[in-house]
Amino acid sequence: MAKDARREQILDAALHAFERGGYHATHVDDVIREAGIARGTFYLHFDGKHAVFAALVDRMLATFLAARPTEAALDAVRTASDAAAYLRESYGIVFRTFRRHRRLCRLWLEEAVGIEKGFTARLDAHYREWHRRVAEVRRAFVEAGAARRDLDVDLTADLVLGMVERLTRRHVLGETEPDIDRLADAVVAFEMRGIGA
Numbered sequence: 001m002a003k004d005a006r007r008e009q010i011l012d013a014a015l016h017a018f019e020r021g022g023y024h025a026t027h028v029d030d031v032i033r034e035a036g037i038a039r040g041t042f043y044l045h046f047d048g049k050h051a052v053f054a055a056l057v058d059r060m061l062a063t064f065l066a067a068r069p070t071e072a073a074l075d076a077v078r079t080a081s082d083a084a085a086y087l088r089e090s091y092g093i094v095f096r097t098f099r100r101h102r103r104l105c106r107l108w109l110e111e112a113v114g115i116e117k118g119f120t121a122r123l124d125a126h127y128r129e130w131h132r133r134v135a136e137v138r139r140a141f142v143e144a145g146a147a148r149r150d151l152d153v154d155l156t157a158d159l160v161l162g163m164v165e166r167l168t169r170r171h172v173l174g175e176t177e178p179d180i181d182r183l184a185d186a187v188v189a190f191e192m193r194g195i196g197a
């Protein structure tokens with residue numbers, strides 16, 4: 001198997017193992033057994049449990065940060081109605097990405113939080129980047145006249161991130177298939193009442 005393919009196989013096996021046992025109860029042997037590989041093969045790719053978990057966290061953060069509408073869609077926002085349509089698309093993409101990758105999302109929300117060894121810094125960097133992007137979008141809305149001129153975009157970004165995280169935990173990660181369109185519509189209606197020009 002090619003090196004990159006083998007690494008992905010190990011990461012997929014590690015995801016199953018961590019999901020089943022959690023970070024603390026999962027050992028390298030569990031990942032090796034799940035992947036069906038030799039111990040030496042594992043250590044060719046990762047230094048240990050921490051390294052393979054860190055690679056999963058990095059994969060997850062990259063996947064979630066990539067989930068957003070195009071720059072052209074943001075450039076097309078001119079009115080509050082345009083802003084609402086952009087937000088509806090954006091929330092739909094985010095919630096669908098979280099649902100499609102819910103095992104990774106659970107690791108992020110339930111396992112990676114509180115594990116030291118650099119994970120706090122990784123997650124903080126992720127939240128800072130997400131905050132920057134959310135604030136940037138609201139700033140573009142203000143500049144286009146689609147949101148209130150006095151909108152505190154930084155505080156709004158914090159509110160949005162908290163709301164998305166809570167809705168994801170409550171509705172998106174469960175066993176029952178969520179109504180993503182309903183969730184997106186509810187969030188957009190709520191947000192537009194607060195930011196509307």
